[in-house]
Amino acid sequence: MWKNHPKALSFLFLSEMWERFGYYLMIGIFTLYLKDVETGFxxxxxxxxxxxxxxxxxxFFTPFIGGLVADRYIGYKKSIVLGGLMMSVGYFLMGVHNLTVLYIxxxxxxxxxxxxxxxxxxLLGNFYDEEKYKEKKDEGYNIFYMGINIGGFVCNFFGAALQILLGWHYAFMAAGLGMFIGVIVFLLGTKHYGNKTEKKGIQEGDMPFSKIVLYILVPSIVFGIIGWLIKGVQSDINLDSSIFGSDSTDAFIFACIPVVYFYGSLYFKAKIEEKRQIGALLSIFAVVILFWAVFKLNGSALxxxxxxxxxxxxxxxxQTVFNSLKLAKEVEYKQESTVLYDDAFRLQKKNGEVVKTVDYPVYFRNVSADxxxxxxxxxSIWATNxxxxxxxGWVIILTPLVVAFFTFLRSRKKEPSTPTKIAFGLLISTLSVLIMIAAVHVGGNGSEKVSVWWLVANYGVITIGELFLSPMGLSIVSKLSxxxxxxxxxxxxxxxxxxGNKLxxxxxxxxxxxxxxxNFFWVNFALLLFATVLMFALVKKLNKVMKDHGIN
Structure with a gap:
């Protein structure tokens, strides 16, 4: 698999694998930690x-400025090392039980x-700009993407065991250590990078960084503050009278306005020969927002x-294996008293008032009587994360199959274009939501617990969509930019x-x-269906842009 690819791929693969080990370990326990009444927040x-x-x-907002700084000023190597070390320290600090430290x-x-x-x-894309590797770019990004998911698969077992055995802080420390290892691995591959990590410098026609700070970053901060302060209409479900659901959401949406304007200006101010390329990318960016809105529910609603x-x-x-590996915990069954619990399953209601309690989770609340x-x-129940x-896990299993499938189609000169792959990725992702809708009905709308196989099936289908879309997105940006x-x-x-993540x-x-x-999942289905229709409507024009620029 590796011999037909640049030697740097293996180091970038392993570096990203360890980086994702840290990130997904943290994400896997983040909301559980926040909701933990006894030792969380x-x-x-x-x-x-x-x-x-x-x-x-x-x-995912900061890569906008991080990419710009690397392109113009410090190059890719320094940016990657600096970013990795900052994340490592951040993960180590995250387990400190102090809200201010958490925000830092x-x-x-x-x-x-x-x-x-x-x-x-x-940096990965730079190696595939060489003539002998150009046709392998999609495959290279798929392999790279598998590295991301090996880290994402393994990390949760470490996170579960450390949290159960030692507590939240040690689980977050493992995330920090994983990120640090990723930086070391990246540095070990230095000799294979050549001049690919060097900055491109400021090009003719580029907006000066001072103007970006003045016209983009400062306005984003100002708009964010305005969004935080502006109030909408107060109601029973909008107690803080925010416009989009919360003050932080308002601030984020307002802060995005100058940045979105900046990317729009790239199109309108571009050279004639570059305008269609930038326009094609911006249209794809707009459509995939809805994919990420649903896909990223894995760390929250799912x-x-x-x-x-x-x-x-x-x-x-x-049970024996999971208990010995500290991947499960024991819960004791007690008959529920007259104390009522709201839908959060862990918040007592006394005299009509919600009172936070350590007497949770009420695991047996929706277990059938028999x-x-x-x-x-x-x-014994296995750890939620x-x-x-x-x-x-599905990505690791399915990536070789998807790569082989497209390699087979390529050999018969029937491989679909990258935009077409993205469109089908959205369609497949849309179908995955139907599985969760069925799971809700099987469980009597939450009155009874359902098999984990519903989650496995849902993730299996949306993973196929993800493999058609996410690595292809990275590839098409590298091709068309x-x-x-x-x-x-x-x-x-x-x-x-x-x-998409904020949505x-x-x-x-x-x-x-x-x-x-x-109904929650039907909303998700509608969002993805809308994105799918839009993408298929754009495919013909996007394919023409790629063909006109000699891109496969």
């Missing part, structure tokens, strides 16, 4: 989902990812589904991911507002 579902959405949105840690991860993420993806609505009891050999154990007996390994703004356009790809947080924060959970 006792946040409600809405509070945790809102912070999660803002966090992962900003994580999140800031380090947000800024660090801005330097790391777009530049390692751009984690909640795994935690509350999935039968996680294990017995026999599985499956409840005897009073005082214990059962292990559900985060289902998606990367004008050379002097490649990292900047890669930042644009991550900006679309950022906006995902907004969707997840509305979970408890849906009495019938199928």
């Amino acid at each position: 006792a946040m409600t579902e809405k509070e945790a989902s809102d912070l999660y959405g803002t966090f992962i949105a900003l994580v 840690a999140m800031t380090l991860v947000i800024v660090g990812n801005g330097f790391f993420k777009p530049n390692i993806s751009t 984690t909640t589904w795994a935690d509350r609505y999935t039968d996680r009891e294990i017995t026999g050999t599985t 499956k409840k154990p005897e009073e005082g007996s214990k059962i 292990l559900s985060q390994s289902i998606n990367p 004008p050379k002097n703004i490649t990292a900047l356009m890669m930042g644009g790809w991550f900006l679309s991911t950022s906006i 995902s947080g907004v969707l997840a924060s509305m979970w408890d507002q849906y009495d019938h959970k199928a």
Whole structure:
């Protein structure tokens, strides 16, 4: 698999694998940590989902500036190392049980990812610009993407074991260590990078950095503050009278306006020969926002589904193995008293007032009567964050099959174009939501827990869509971007991911507002279906742009 690819691929593959080990370990436990009443921050579902959405949105917002700085000033190597070290420190700090320290840690991860993420993806693309590797670019990004998911698969087992055995702090420390190893691996491959890591410098016609700060960054901060301060109409479900659901969401959306304007100006001010390329990329960026809005529910709403609505009891050999590896914990069955719980399953209601309690999770609340154990007996349930390994597990299994499928089509000269792959990726992702709608009905709208196989099936289908879309997105940015703004356009790809991530947080924060959970998933289905229709409508024009520029 490796012999027909640049030697640098293996080092970038392993570096990204360890980086994702750290990131996805952290993401897998982040909302669970925020909601933990006893040793976390006792946040409600809405509070945790809102912070999660803002966090992962900003994580993918900063590549806009990180790519720009690497392109013009410090090059890719320094950016990747700097970003990796910042994230490592951020993960180490994240487990310190102090809200101020948590925000500092999140800031380090947000800024660090801005330097790391777009530049390692751009650096990979630089090696495939050589003539002998050009036809292998899509395959190279698929292999690279598999590295991401090996890290994403393994990390949750470490996260679960460390959290159960030692606590949240040690799990976050493991994430920091993984990121540090990723930096070391990247540096070990230096001799294979040649001049590919060097900065491109300021090109003729580029907007000076001082103007970007003055016209883009400063306005973003100002707009963000305005968004935070402006109030909408107060209601029973909008108590803080925000416009888009929360003050942080308002601030983020307003802050995006100057950056979106900047990317639009790239198109209008571009040279004639580059205008269509930039326009094609911007249209793709706009469409995939809706994909990320649904896909990133894996760390919020789908984690909640795994935690509350999935039968996680294990017995026999599985129980023995999981207990010995500290991947499961024991819960004791007690008959529920007259104390009532709201839909968050962990917040008591006393005299009509919600009171946070350490007496949770109420795992047995929606276990059918015939499956409840005897009073005082214990059962073993696997750690919730292990559900985060289902998606990367599918990626590891399916990536070779998808690569082989497209290689077969290429040999018969029938391989679809990159935009066509993205369109089919959206269609397949849309179908995955129907599985969760069926799961809701099978579980009687949450009145009974359902098999974990519903989650496995959902992730399996959406993973196929992901493999058609996400690595192809990285590839098409590398193919279509004008050379002097490649990292900047890669930042644009991550900006679309950022906006989608924030929309995902907004969707997840509305979970408890849906009495019938199928309606929540129907909204997701509609969003993805809309994106699919748009993308298929654009495919013909996008294919023509690529053909006119001699790109496969």
